Amino acid sequence: MSDAAATHDPYAALRDGNYRWFIATMGLVTLGLQMQGVVVGWQVYDRTGDPLALGLVGLSEALPFLATALFGGHAADRANRLRLCMAATLGLALCSGLLWTFTWRCSTGPLARAVWPIYAVIFLTGLVRAFYRPANVALGTDLLPKALYANGSTWRVSVFHTGMVVGPALGGLVYAWRGPALAHFLVMLLLACGTLGLLFIRYAPRPVAPRVGSVLASLGEGLRFVFSQRLLLGAISLDLFAVLFGGAVAVLPVFAKEVLKVGPQGLGALRAAPAAGSVLMGITLAHLPPLRRAGRTLLLCVAGFGAAMIAFALSRSFALSLLLLAASGAVDNVSVVLRATLLQTLTPEHMLGRVSSVNQVFIGSSNEIGAFESGLAARLLGLVPSVIFGGCMTLLVVATTAWKVPGLRRMDRIG
Numbered sequence: 001m002s003d004a005a006a007t008h009d010p011y012a013a014l015r016d017g018n019y020r021w022f023i024a025t026m027g028l029v030t031l032g033l034q035m036q037g038v039v040v041g042w043q044v045y046d047r048t049g050d051p052l053a054l055g056l057v058g059l060s061e062a063l064p065f066l067a068t069a070l071f072g073g074h075a076a077d078r079a080n081r082l083r084l085c086m087a088a089t090l091g092l093a094l095c096s097g098l099l100w101t102f103t104w105r106c107s108t109g110p111l112a113r114a115v116w117p118i119y120a121v122i123f124l125t126g127l128v129r130a131f132y133r134p135a136n137v138a139l140g141t142d143l144l145p146k147a148l149y150a151n152g153s154t155w156r157v158s159v160f161h162t163g164m165v166v167g168p169a170l171g172g173l174v175y176a177w178r179g180p181a182l183a184h185f186l187v188m189l190l191l192a193c194g195t196l197g198l199l200f201i202r203y204a205p206r207p208v209a210p211r212v213g214s215v216l217a218s219l220g221e222g223l224r225f226v227f228s229q230r231l232l233l234g235a236i237s238l239d240l241f242a243v244l245f246g247g248a249v250a251v252l253p254v255f256a257k258e259v260l261k262v263g264p265q266g267l268g269a270l271r272a273a274p275a276a277g278s279v280l281m282g283i284t285l286a287h288l289p290p291l292r293r294a295g296r297t298l299l300l301c302v303a304g305f306g307a308a309m310i311a312f313a314l315s316r317s318f319a320l321s322l323l324l325l326a327a328s329g330a331v332d333n334v335s336v337v338l339r340a341t342l343l344q345t346l347t348p349e350h351m352l353g354r355v356s357s358v359n360q361v362f363i364g365s366s367n368e369i370g371a372f373e374s375g376l377a378a379r380l381l382g383l384v385p386s387v388i389f390g391g392c393m394t395l396l397v398v399a400t401t402a403w404k405v406p407g408l409r410r411m412d413r414i415g
Contacts, residue, residue: 010286013152018201019143025197026136027159029089032190034167036096038271039175039183040118042264043103045253047113051383054250055375060119061126062372070223072131073354081139082203086195088132093191095125100184134354141344142203151286153340157333158282164275164329172268225351226358232346234405235298235339236359238397242302242335245393248309249274250374254383260318273322274329281330285337295411298338299402301331306394313387 013019044053075084098121102111111117144152174183226233248255249271256267308328315321347355377386402409 010151013144013148013155016143016148018203019140019152021197021200022140022143023155023159025089025194025201026140026156027163028190028194028197029092029132030160030163031167031170032096032187032194033092034164034271034275035171035174035183035190036099036187038168038171038264038268039180039187040099040122041250041253042172042175042267043180044115044118045257047115051251051254051378052375053115054253055372055378056119057122058250058375059372060122061129064123064126065130068127068130069134070354070358073134073358075131076134076138077351077354080203080205081135081142082198082201082205084131084135085139086198088128088135089191089195089198091128092125092132093188093195095121095128096184096188096191098124100181100188103184104181137359139203141349143201146345149344150337150341153337153344154282154286157336157340158279158286161275161278161282161329161333165272165279168271168275169268172264172266172271175268176264221351221354223358225347225355229346230405231295231408231411232342234401234408235342238298238302238401238408239335239339241397242305242394244373245390245397248312248374248387248390250372251378251383251387254378255321259316259383260321262318266318269322270325273325274332277326277329278333278336280326281333282337285334293411294338295408298335298411299398299409301334303395303398304328304331305335306391306398308391309394310388310391313384313391 009015014023040057041054044057045051047053099118102117102121106114106117140152140156141149170186171183174186226236252270253267256262256264256270260266260270262269305328308324308331312321312324312328315324343355343359374386374390377389380386381389
């Protein structure tokens, strides 16, 4: 056994009390938002019966996020990151409160089948997320020494995906049991608890360098940094196009209702399956020394994600579909951890907010725009062909990235 393996502490990041509070509050926020995703998806599809309507949910969140994400990154580099994270988390709780109020008070009457108020609240959620995500990433990095970035990223991704396991399943169960109003109320409580949990973090903000130039110049600095780092740009672009084309999450309500015929409970299980695979992989990674041949592993894992999506589209068995989605989550976890560690390692501390926001413009928005693409493709090509097409496009993106960015293919360890 090597010295690195012998001395590796899989729980090193969790031994820091502030990081434990950070992870716990992030888990509550993730749990709430994942519940909300299932409830809103089923609520919209139940009211419209149109897969494109599910895509419009993603677009409603992506447009404001794209418009303001870089400003959120600038704020994370100029303001107190803990306070910004608290304000954004509170904003998410207020948005969920609006969804609860609309669902509860408008269960009958002319708005009983309306979806535009849901789109409007999701639009506000996208605005808040543009400030929450870069502040959250930068805060988590501030709380750990550089030597623990990889271990911290592993646990952060694992807790995030644990929320993605429990949240969709819980959202589907509560929806089936008592309807969407109670589910939205529970989401609001979880996000409020996440806001309160941040109060227990003892955080000393790092000195902020005097601002030189305009806000737009500051945003441009973050963009130029990302585009100057070929390895980082390659990893981000790879994940962007894989999520944009390869994801099937947006149309899972259609698979649950029309193909697998498993109802909202089954939808919750389908939404949770990728995260369940990710959690198992995350626990495995935490107990292993740093990965060798990281670049090749990243490419293979994204290719595995695309292949799993193709197989899922062809499956007619609920159990097999769950297994394939879990496999997609497992390989996705590896790529997310590698990309997060690469970003933290290459980025100067004073630019973490802006670079994280650029990353989120690429990755975070691709989830929502990918949802719109999935809904539109399902309308134009049909449900199953659209997912097969997306998986094939993911494989093509992997091959192109491996060819165009040979340094990524040859990259060994990160950090």
